[in-house]
Amino acid sequence: MLHVDDLKFDSNGLIPAIVVDYRTKNVLTLAYMNRESLRITLDEGTTCFWSRSRQKLWRKGETSGNYQHVLKIEADCDLDALVITVKKDGPACHKGTDSCFTNTFYRKHGYNDFSLDNLMKLIKSRKDEKQAGSYTTYLFEKGIDKILKKVGEESTEVIIAAKADDKKETIYEVADLAYHVMVMMAEMDISVEDIINELSSRHVIDHKVKQEKMT
Numbered sequence: 001m002l003h004v005d006d007l008k009f010d011s012n013g014l015i016p017a018i019v020v021d022y023r024t025k026n027v028l029t030l031a032y033m034n035r036e037s038l039r040i041t042l043d044e045g046t047t048c049f050w051s052r053s054r055q056k057l058w059r060k061g062e063t064s065g066n067y068q069h070v071l072k073i074e075a076d077c078d079l080d081a082l083v084i085t086v087k088k089d090g091p092a093c094h095k096g097t098d099s100c101f102t103n104t105f106y107r108k109h110g111y112n113d114f115s116l117d118n119l120m121k122l123i124k125s126r127k128d129e130k131q132a133g134s135y136t137t138y139l140f141e142k143g144i145d146k147i148l149k150k151v152g153e154e155s156t157e158v159i160i161a162a163k164a165d166d167k168k169e170t171i172y173e174v175a176d177l178a179y180h181v182m183v184m185m186a187e188m189d190i191s192v193e194d195i196i197n198e199l200s201s202r203h204v205i206d207h208k209v210k211q212e213k214m215t
Contacts, residue, residue, distance in 0.1 A: 004038060008080040014050060017082040019092065021099075022071050023193060024117055028092035029100040031060075033082065045070055047084060066090035116182075116192050123186045139183050147187055150180045 009015050014032040021028055031049040033041070037057055040048040044059075047068040051058040061067030068086035075082055093100040126136035139147050154177040161169040185191070 002075055002079070004035060006079055007038075007075060007082075008078065009034065010080070014052070015080060015082060017047075017049065017084050019047065019068060019084045019086055021092075022085045022087050023196060024115065026099055027101055028068075028086070028088065028098070031058075041070060041073075041084075047086060061089065064090065064094075066092070068092070119179075120182055120186065120192050123182055127186055136183060139180075140187065144184075144187055147180065147184050151177070151184055154180050 007015055013034045015034075015038075017031050017033050019028040019031065020026065031047075032052060033048075034050045037048040037050045040057070040059070047060045047070060049058045049060065050056075067089045068084075069088070070084060070086055072085040073082055074085075091098055093102070123136055125131075126134050127140045130137050130141070139150065154173060157173040158170065158177050161173045182192075185195075
């Protein structure tokens with residue numbers, strides 16, 4: 001385990017800190033810390049930085065309420081930069097965006113930055129804004145019974161494909177099932193984070209399985 005004295009601060013006594021969301025792994029912001037702000041961060045469990053423009057300590061969230069709860073701090077191989085993994089209370093950027101990094105400078109043609117979070121946002125937007133011709137909107141308009149029927153149908157399709165040992169078809173059907181389950185989640189106001197939190201809390205799941213086999 002590293003100690004603060006192992007870190008290499010620059011000539012101004014600062015070290016860059018890259019803040020990352022624990023769930024999405026998205027980079028939220030780049031800030032700087034000195035020894036005192038790092039100590040405060042460790043003591044209080046929320047990020048505290050050194051503001052170079054104001055030349056003072058800056059506790060993230062002290063005015064906005066958008067605190068960043070620290071889960072892990074890692075140093076790079078040269079010990080002169082930090083990555084801080086946090087669980088955030090709200091937007092990371094002072095402009096109200098989830099991340100400070102929202103301005104695309106370059107994107108390779110064909111690159112797709114798909115994520116379950118982005119898919120869920122799209123699904124929720126079809127529920128809230130009702131886009132004509134959208135299959136997702138159609139499901140929301142039909143209601144929970146229709147959505148659950150589709151979840152059941154897609155579950156059966158997954159079983160049939162897997163039983164046939166058809167990997168390609170199974171992948172296709174699992175994707176269909178995942179989509180319809182997410183529609184159900186949106187209808188019930190269940191977030192992706194809710195599911196991740198539930199899964200991450202199951203530390204003894206293998207132990208429980210072993211117990212069941214023994215009884």
